[in-house]
Amino acid sequence: MCRFLDSVAVKCVAGAMTLVAVMALAGCSEITTNGDTAQPAKSSANNVKHALFGLGETATPAQIAGWDIDVRPDGLGLPEGEGSVEDGEMLYEDKCASCHGTFGEGEGRWPKLAGGLGTLSQERPDKTVGSYWPYASTLWDYIRRAMPFPAPQSLSVDEVYAITAYALNLNDLVDDDFVLSRDNFSTIEMPNKDGFFVDDRPDVKNPRCLSDCLDPTTIKFVETIAGITPAAHIKEGGTDARAYSEGETEGEHAVTDSAGKALHDSACKICHGSGVAGAPVTGNSDDWRERIKQGKALIYQHALEGFQGDSGVMPAKGGQTHLDDAAVKAAVDYMLEKSR
Amino acid sequence: MSDADNKNMSHGSAGRARSKAMPALKTLAAEAGLLKGGDRRGFLKGLLAMTGAAATGQVGAAASQANLPPQVPSWTKSLGRGVVSKPYGMPSVYEKDVIRRTVPWLTAESISSISMSPLHELKGLITPNGLVFERYHAGVAEIDPEQHRLIIHGLVERPLIFTMAELQRFPSVSEIKFIECPANGGMEWKGPQMEGLQFTHGMLSCCEWTGVRLSTLLAEVGVKPEGKWLLAEGADGAAMARSIPMEKALDDTLVVYAQNGEALRPEQGYPVRLLNPGWEGNTSVKWLRRLEIGDQPWHMREETSKYTDLMADGRARKFTFVQECNSVITSPCPEKPWQNAGWYEIEGLAWSGRGTIKAVDISFDGGVNWVNAPLKGMVTSKSLTRFGYRFKWQGGALLLQSRSVDETGYVQPTLRQLREQRGVNSIYHKNAIHTWRVDADGSVRNVQIP
Numbered sequence: 122m123c124r125f126l127d128s129v130a131v132k133c134v135a136g137a138m139t140l141v142a143v144m145a146l147a148g149c150s151e152i153t154t155n156g157d158t159a160q161p162a163k164s165s166a167n168n169v170k171h172a173l174f175g176l177g178e179t180a181t182p183a184q185i186a187g188w189d190i191d192v193r194p195d196g197l198g199l200p201e202g203e204g205s206v207e208d209g210e211m212l213y214e215d216k217c218a219s220c221h222g223t224f225g226e227g228e229g230r231w232p233k234l235a236g237g238l239g240t241l242s243q244e245r246p247d248k249t250v251g252s253y254w255p256y257a258s259t260l261w262d263y264i265r266r267a268m269p270f271p272a273p274q275s276l277s278v279d280e281v282y283a284i285t286a287y288a289l290n291l292n293d294l295v296d297d298d299f300v301l302s303r304d305n306f307s308t309i310e311m312p313n314k315d316g317f318f319v320d321d322r323p324d325v326k327n328p329r330c331l332s333d334c335l336d337p338t339t340i341k342f343v344e345t346i347a348g349i350t351p352a353a354h355i356k357e358g359g360t361d362a363r364a365y366s367e368g369e370t371e372g373e374h375a376v377t378d379s380a381g382k383a384l385h386d387s388a389c390k391i392c393h394g395s396g397v398a399g400a401p402v403t404g405n406s407d408d409w410r411e412r413i414k415q416g417k418a419l420i421y422q423h424a425l426e427g428f429q430g431d432s433g434v435m436p437a438k439g440g441q442t443h444l445d446d447a448a449v450k451a452a453v454d455y456m457l458e459k460s461r
Numbered sequence: 462m463s464d465a466d467n468k469n470m471s472h473g474s475a476g477r478a479r480s481k482a483m484p485a486l487k488t489l490a491a492e493a494g495l496l497k498g499g500d501r502r503g504f505l506k507g508l509l510a511m512t513g514a515a516a517t518g519q520v521g522a523a524a525s526q527a528n529l530p531p532q533v534p535s536w537t538k539s540l541g542r543g544v545v546s547k548p549y550g551m552p553s554v555y556e557k558d559v560i561r562r563t564v565p566w567l568t569a570e571s572i573s574s575i576s577m578s579p580l581h582e583l584k585g586l587i588t589p590n591g592l593v594f595e596r597y598h599a600g601v602a603e604i605d606p607e608q609h610r611l612i613i614h615g616l617v618e619r620p621l622i623f624t625m626a627e628l629q630r631f632p633s634v635s636e637i638k639f640i641e642c643p644a645n646g647g648m649e650w651k652g653p654q655m656e657g658l659q660f661t662h663g664m665l666s667c668c669e670w671t672g673v674r675l676s677t678l679l680a681e682v683g684v685k686p687e688g689k690w691l692l693a694e695g696a697d698g699a700a701m702a703r704s705i706p707m708e709k710a711l712d713d714t715l716v717v718y719a720q721n722g723e724a725l726r727p728e729q730g731y732p733v734r735l736l737n738p739g740w741e742g743n744t745s746v747k748w749l750r751r752l753e754i755g756d757q758p759w760h761m762r763e764e765t766s767k768y769t770d771l772m773a774d775g776r777a778r779k780f781t782f783v784q785e786c787n788s789v790i791t792s793p794c795p796e797k798p799w800q801n802a803g804w805y806e807i808e809g810l811a812w813s814g815r816g817t818i819k820a821v822d823i824s825f826d827g828g829v830n831w832v833n834a835p836l837k838g839m840v841t842s843k844s845l846t847r848f849g850y851r852f853k854w855q856g857g858a859l860l861l862q863s864r865s866v867d868e869t870g871y872v873q874p875t876l877r878q879l880r881e882q883r884g885v886n887s888i889y890h891k892n893a894i895h896t897w898r899v900d901a902d903g904s905v906r907n908v909q910i911p
Contacts, residue, residue: 173677173680173681174630174631174677174681176623176627176628176631176681177622177623177624177627177681178621179619179621179622180612180613180614180621180622184612184622185612185614185620188612188694188750188751189614189751189753190700191692191694191753191759192759193757193759193760195757220569229569230566230568230569231569241771241775241777242773242774242775246771246775246886248766248771250766253765253777254766255760255765256760256765258760259760259761259762259766262761262762263761263762263766266699266700266702267598267599267698267699267700267762270572270573270599273599273698273699273700274700316775316776317765317769317776317777317778317779318777318778319778319779319780320778320779320780320781320782320783322778322781322783322785322890323785323871324882324883325874325878325879325881325882326872326874327864327872327873327874327878328872329822329864329866329872330831331822331830332829332830332831333829333830334828334829334830334831335828335829336829337826337827337829340826340827340828340829340860340910341910342827342860342896342898342908342909342910343652343653343908343909343910343911344653344906345654345655345656345906345908346652346653346654347656349566349654350564350654350655350656350657351562351563351564351565351660352656352657352660352795354558354562354796355656355657355795355796386570387571387572388572391570391572441600443603
């Protein structure tokens with residue numbers, strides 16, 4: 122150790138020649154240009170009493186509280202608050218039903234929330250909150266951290282309690298007049314709580330047979346279902362590489378109608394496909410008539426900069442502020458074209 | 462590779478070579494005779510793009526000859542663009558079909574969805590950063606690293622908050638590891654339905670990852686003895702979170718900020734993500750903002766509702782972390798058919814979440830007989846491993862399979878074995894031996910031997 126050399130070690134980084142000189146003077150063979158040669162103390166990480174590198178600041182309780190949103194099955198992490206099935210129903214219809222369906226049946230490919238009890242061992246299992254999820258805490262936690270899908274972490278604690286209560290009610294797990302709170306949370310028992318077991322793989326043992334492993338006359342093979350793979354690029358002369366060639370373009374993007382549709386489908390449709398949060402529905406001319414009268418420039422402005430209307434809110438660029446203005450305008454053009 | 466490994470195997474009658482060119486281009490195809498098979502098709506596609514003739518489908522025969530001997534090519538008689546004309550380089554325009562692709566009907570929209578890597582076009586072991594498969598639960602978070610923090614708290618002596626600069630001051634390690642979505646191949650539990658390798662196996666990539674060992678960070682905060690689990694949470698709009706056992710965290714988990722020599726791509730969790738080598742990709746939480754140490758798992762949505770494996774009896778496995786030993790032949794495959802009879806190198810990839818690949822066997826007859834396929838290049842733990850087998854194809858039909866063995870002695874199972882054990886509704890962790898049917902004309906189809 123050459124701690125006593127700390128003051129001269131600073132010089133060492135200036136040049137190797139200086140270092141050699143200092144080392145010669147001090148007769149020290151351990152010093153390096155990296156500074157103190159002391160290596161961080163060895164210790165088992167599970168039982169460390171002292172910081173090793175001294176990097177990072179102490180995280181304050183306030184900093185942690187702002188991000189520490191997780192809730193465990195034993196209720197640890199649940200904040201003070203409550204919400205009723207009745208309030209939850211109103212919130213659900215406003216914020217959830219456009220994707221999850223009025224009765225939790227799920228629209229299109231969006232997740233189904235209710236039903237499916239007793240189907241897990243059937244040919245087509247129906248995995249819902251009621252039929253599959255082992256803990257109500259997961260529902261509460263997920264709604265708070267990630268729902269509603271277009272506006273994550275926008276709900277108040279009481280709203281999370283209320284929507285959780287309503288999702289449980291949709292599964293007949295609590296009554297219509299139930300009020301969910303931190304105090305009664307532990308009374309909720311999910312039907313499939315015992316339906317899980319910890320990974321026990323490897324569960325198959327394939328002997329490494331090398332010859333005559335099967336009777337070749339018994340081998341049958343099943344063909345691939347044709348026509349459901351997006352495989353235009355495999356077909357003769359086909360290509361689906363539009364996005365790649367756009368990436369090659371420098372400067373202004375040549376935004377096409379199909380790009381407008383593509384962006385609409387990936388970013389706008391979440392709200393404008395169903396009318397969630399008061400959004401005018403793409404293709405519904407009644408929703409758009411008055412808006413179109415105000416002129417395209419204003420619609421562009423609302424799309425790019427955001428807008429608070431009577432029926433709802435349009436976040437700037439739908440919340441995806443990294444999008445090109447031109448791309449957003451192309452999506453607007455597409456929506457107007459579809460909605461005239 | 463020994464001669465014995467490369468013995469010329471004969472399978473059935475000789476087939477005829479099939480032209481893969483469009484009718485309008487048949488003349489060209491013949492003229493581009495120096496290029497074989499897929500190269501020729503690529504050449505023709507490139508030519509179309511270059512001349513802008515794609516719209517009409519017409520290419521003059523003269524154009525096809527202009528750059529071929531004895532003519533001097535146009536690029537030999539002109540100057541190219543200079544340095545930093547493209548400050549960040551991109552692949553040749555002729556590689557424009559080498560892209561990530563998705564299957565639109567898999568998910569409701571593209572923000573919570575998945576794309577696949579073009580495994581049929583990749584060489585060696587490393588997946589280029591722009592081609593690493595994507596999986597988002599709330600889209601790509603675009604994070605300013607100056608405004609990003611990692612908090613480690615819970616059952617620790619000293620909760621700490623780190624800037625990116627502080628994280629990068631810790632001693633770094635660089636390791637080549639595969640990352641695979643546990644749903645890779647999951648569309649085919651009930652039967653084959655994907656017409657290409659990119660879709661059957663493309664939720665798989667392999668990078669050199671650089672970062673700090675999680676054990677180093679955990680030593681810094683001082684985990685209390687009762688700390689047995691760790692919650693990793695992302696800063697994306699899903700705040701994606703998974704419970705990780707402390708044993709893994711202290712073993713080989715990394716907190717990485719770079720891939721293949723440059724900063725993580727936003728798609729891969731820029732500026733920092735967790736990397737659990739060999740484990741299902743979902744546990745390698747991207748845009749990592751928080752690690753909480755606790756005494757039991759949290760049972761988040763992505764470890765109960767999703768990423769649990771439903772068995773035939775209606776019960777489900779949870780915490781199915783490890784990606785078991787797997788392999789697939791990448792050449793030939795539906796996207797890379799064979800053309801004429803003659804010599805080919807059958808190539809493929811093998812990987813195991815339990816460690817190092819020890820051996821790969823190939824079958825030409827649907828699993829009746831197997832030969833050893835030599836491993837190629839670097840063989841390292843929890844990385845992709847490439848194998849190759851030189852083969853003189855006689856033009857007959859084949860049922861081509863690969864079967865990998867890892868350092869634990871685990872042998873990649875058949876689909877039948879997996880189905881007998883698990884049923885067909887588990888979605889995740891289908892690592893069965895895969896079958897390509899090679900037809901006499903060289904085309905390759907995805908089939909299953911049930």
